[in-house]
Amino acid sequence: MLKRTIYAExxxxxxxxxxxxxxxxxxxxxxxxxxxxxxxxxxWKKAGEEGFLCMYADEKYGGLDTDDFRYDMILCEEIGPREPGLFIGLHNRIVGPYLQKFASDAQREKYMPGVVSGETILAIAMTEPGTGSDLAGIKTRAVDLGDHWVLNGSKTYISNGFLAGLILVAARTNPEKSHEIGLFWVEDGTPGLSRGRNLKKVGLESQDTAELFFDDMKIPKENLLGDARSGFKTMMMNLAEERLIGAVGFVARAEHAFNITMEFIMERRAFGRPIGTFQNSRFKMASMRTELDAAWALTDHCAHAHMKGELSAEMAAEAKLYTSEVEGRVVDECLQLHGGAGYMDEYEISRLYRDARISRIYAGTSEIMREIIGRGLGLDERQRN
Ligand SMILES: Cc1cc2nc3c(=O)[nH]c(=O)nc-3n(C[C@H](O)[C@H](O)[C@H](O)COP(=O)(O)OP(=O)(O)OC[C@H]3O[C@@H](n4cnc5c(N)ncnc54)[C@H](O)[C@@H]3O)c2cc1C
Incomplete structure (x- = not known):
């Protein structure tokens, strides 16, 4: 079994x-x-009291001024597999960095204290009913009316969408140019913002997932993040970190599935012996252990690169692709080793199996990850013309 060396005492x-x-x-x-x-x-407020939220924030906002990605990896590894509804990874490492790195001082001053204390939960709204993978195809429109912006459109599948006190919304600022996208901080309670259903899903049952509607939603000028045209570039810059924290969570869930399955197969008996001692079980567990170790090695390698500011989009895509696919295989094999019990809701493996299915879809599908990696290899026809 791989001995991970990324963590210190x-x-x-x-x-x-x-x-x-x-x-x-x-x-x-x-x-x-x-x-x-x-x-x-x-x-969330209790997590804030513990200092678990956006540790990198300045002390004047209640943060710890410590930007060590490994603390967020641990939060994700520990809490994610057993309670994915408390989506701290999204708050700390998917949306929080926009506030920390790209926001104005005034925006940080206004929002960071609540974000650190857990009063203000974060969400990000990119996906729309008509488009997800193809972000340049979003239709939500932001119009500059001089002293404020007006947003119209809708978003869907937004994680933390119901709890969120602050949502970073992507909207087109130029109808002629699809890559001209602005990012806007939208506060809960803004007139013109409404929520649809809390969407029922295959898994992640405790994680709220919202539809959002914007109807002539008036946004103050000061809530624009950066400039009105470069939101697309900003999102691309943050996606590597999003995929890496995702990867950590995917391997952690697979590892948890592996561990509970080890216990199960040594307790459960058939034909006079623990089912774990059948050659088939031993081989399956050995294959899974190997894949898990490879997944941890790749993830930790990427985490080191990220901490040095050297994580490329392609490497983050490799980590996201590989770990989510390993997770899918592991939870499936582990459920099989549980027999009928694995199909029962009261057995944790059934929940892990259902929760894992999204990993190959959100934060960019496996197909999009392969596109990114393939493009990095110079295999895109458009790069040749
Ligand atoms: C539970 C959940 C939580 C989510 N949370 C958020 C959130 O917080 N914020 C947010 O903005 N979004 C969120 N999403 C949206 C998620 O990121 C998208 O669902 C995902 O990016 C895929 O987009 P799509 O659903 O539009 O699928 P589509 O883009 O329509 O893709 C459908 C299929 O076509 C394939 N495909 C698309 N383009 C290509 C291509 N070029 N080559 C090959 N195959 C392709 C895809 O891989 C997929 O298999 C969430 C989704 C879910 C289900």
């Missing part, structure tokens, strides 16, 4: 803190949250 101490906290504040509520389709606001 202080990270492992942090892991123990997170683990103890989650046992007390998170997992006891998991069933109720699954039933409700959403986690509580209180747990």
């Amino acid at each position: 202080e990270h492992e101490m942090f892991r123990q803190t997170v683990r103890a906290w989650a046992e007390k504040e998170v997992y006891p509520n998991a069933d109720a949250w699954r039933e409700a389709g959403v986690v509580s606001r209180e747990v």
